[in-house]
Amino acid sequence: MHILIVEDESRIAKRIERMTRDIFRDTLQSLTHINTLYEALQFIENNTLDLVLLDLNLNGDSGFDLLTTAVSGSFHTIIVSAYKDQAINAFEYGVLDFVPKPFKRDRLEKALHKIISKEKTAAKEIKFLAVKKRQRIQLIPIADVLYIKGAGAYTELFLAEGRKELHDKSLEKLEQLLSYSFERIHKSYMVKMSEINEIIVESGSKYIAELKNGERIPIGRTKYKDIKMKWL
The missing domain is CATH 3.40.50.2300 (Response regulator)
Structure with a gap:
């Protein structure tokens, strides 16, 4: 530390x-x-x-x-x-x-x-994620974030209208901060639950979260039942 x-x-x-x-x-x-x-x-x-x-x-x-x-x-x-x-x-x-x-x-x-x-915070007040942009800091409204993908020590924020930003925090740290509206549905993905349009089961026990914008995100096998229950 x-x-x-x-x-x-x-x-x-x-x-x-x-x-x-x-x-x-x-x-x-x-x-x-x-x-x-x-x-x-x-x-x-x-x-x-x-x-x-x-x-x-x-x-x-x-x-x-x-x-x-x-x-x-x-x-x-x-x-x-x-x-x-x-x-x-x-x-x-x-x-x-x-x-x-x-x-x-x-x-x-x-x-x-x-x-x-690594206790998850109960705070619901988070409104922004701050990202570094060429010698300045840009505040990304949480309302614009659809899902988050782990990228090693970093994360990729997938935003409305197809935009994408890189954040310096790991998926684990963001999970602590954003657990009130996002769920870790896969080892590499967190999704805003309100953006899930449908949960799909494919052959070979593959589970997919289809978002309102049509994007499809994998759901981990061990997380499927819990995510489906929370979504319903």
């Missing part, structure tokens, strides 16, 4: 660091603390990470200026902030959790354990 803490209050940063070390123990390979927005942006651009713990107020700078960059990365982002009124906005961008300050140990532990357990 490679973890970055972005927090301008030294006392809070040290507390987060202690708890992070206690939870991840031997799996923790690096833990870095940065207290300014600019340095954090530079670090994220130049280092491999698994998790960013981000405050939303950094010496007067808004953490939201960093958030859109963070959520476009391959790692998960957890907000640790006193700005509770910004929780819904943060979830809209696709954070794994929002821990309000002041926080108790068990609340931060619960958030960090989502990384270990």
Whole structure:
């Protein structure tokens, strides 16, 4: 695990660091603390990470200026902030959790354990997926995403009107974030359930989800019964 803490209050940063070390123990390979927005942006651009713990107020700078960059990365982002009124906005961008300050140990532990357990978030507020586009970040509305295909460490987002975008997050990480409206129907595919028009059984025990736009996506044999039940 490679973890970055972005927090301008030294006392809070040290507390987060202690708890992070206690939870991840031997799996923790690096833990870095940065207290300014600019340095954090530079670090994220130049280092491999698994998790960013981000405050939303950094010496007067808004953490939201960093958030859109963070959520476009391959790692998960957890907000640790006193700005509770910004929780819904943060979830809209696709954070794994929002821990309000002041926080108790068990609340931060619960958030960090989502990384270990790969627990699916119950948040329904996610409205965008941020993708990197030639030195800028583009926000893709969830409403435009029909299905998602795993492509190694990355994913391909298949959108309305035949568009396609590449996302840096793996299928597993997106599954954690989008489980309220998407289902993992195959080891390589997640589909928005409302886009399924028909479930087809072909010879040789092949199962297919036909979408409203006519595209056909394979359904894994072990997932067929569960997907059919949820779709009906």
